[in-house]
Amino acid sequence: MTDPTDHRWYAVRAHLLEMAGDPEAARAAYREAADRTTSLPQQRYLHARASRL
Structure with a gap:
């Protein structure tokens, strides 16, 4: 699971x-994903995805 x-x-x-x-829900989920990772490149990528929505 x-x-x-x-x-x-x-x-x-x-x-x-x-x-x-x-x-709106996708943006929130991308931000949540970014908050849960410790990798700075992943955080930047996920915040960029959220920002383009």
Whole structure:
């Protein structure tokens, strides 16, 4: 089973929400994913994804 505390869970959720046409929820999920990772490059990438929505 997937660990919902893992940033990847939120990143995948964000991507699916974006594809489903829910930019507000996708933005929130991208930000949550960024908050849950300790990798600065991943944080930058996820914040960039959130910002473009």
